Amino acid sequence: MEKDSKSQIIEVALELFGEHSMNDVSLNQVIKASGLSKGAVYHHFPSKKELIKECVISFWEKMTTEVINAPIENMPLKNVLAFLQLKSAEIIEEGKQKNDNIFELYIAMLFYVRKEPELIPIPKKYFNAFKDKLIGCIKNDQERGVLKKDIPAETSALLILTAAEGHGLYTISCVLNNPQQELEDLLNQIYNSIAI
Template sequence: MNDTREHILKVSYKLFLQKSYKEVTMKELVENSGLSKGAFYHYFESKEQLFLEVINKSFSDFLVDYSKFSHNSLYEFFHDYIKFIDKRMELFKRNNDCDSVFDLNYFSLIFDACKLIPSFYEKLNATLEDELNAWTAIIKLARDKREIKSPMSDEQIARIFIYTNDASSLQNILKGQEPVLTSSLLQLWKDFYEEIKE
């Protein structure tokens, strides 16, 4: 990607995080980019176009490719997931010159995107469905290999892994902490795993 375009996206992302979509003006976006108005408009003709690209880029930065995780066991799968989160958060912080990955403003940004960009809402739901399918598949495999045993369905177990991640992230954000404290999440998952391990 072009360095100037990348710079505009990075600056705009930070502004959209600080304020809502409606509160950020095109004038602020241009000023904070350090570019002339003409140079800025060469890359983005409107705030809507810029917002869409900011959302798509930030969203794609956090997409998970579950096929890259170990499928030897559920235990290895969730450990790979934790490693992925650690690496992705570190990369995000480094690329965006920030100390934290998410805060409440990140969720506001996502909600703005859901309201303003119908295709994003559909993409988000498809991603959530992919997440559930990936976890359900590895849990089915673990059950078939007699790694785990539980009266709960594969999907119910998958939802416990997913929801503990989501809920602990939100709770940490509300406490002003790093959203995913991977050490505590890993311990929670290991404890749950011990309960269902055959």
């Protein structure tokens, strides 16, 4: 079955991309790890570039689904932020234990898109899905009278996202002293600034 081999290759490649940098993973490694033959891989993907492209697409699709399925809907923002902290802690911990680093791959995936402009919509979809979910929660809380109504939900959501993103970057570059505490402080300050 074509489908099987193909998606298996993508999966294996993504795994390797998580362990090393995308640039440092050769097709040979993917081939060896996939257990298939050179010809088989080239049968499914005309070139390495194409394989990577499909990996990027697959990656963002997974991320998007994950966000869409995140049990955030109708949560008070307070809880959402706690959820974010938890996720962050998880990723950091995982990065320490395993050899891979999801966040690093995530950044690489974000960057990759620049070279293939037709792919831009894909991470954008993820980003917007994320932002929209946040906006939804914020608006809910505004309705419930928990958050100030005169601060645009859009900007608040963006602030949460960018701050978390920047914090992640600083974290994996080992520039922060106590990443988890600092993330908590950041999100708290944001929350307090928009809470009634």
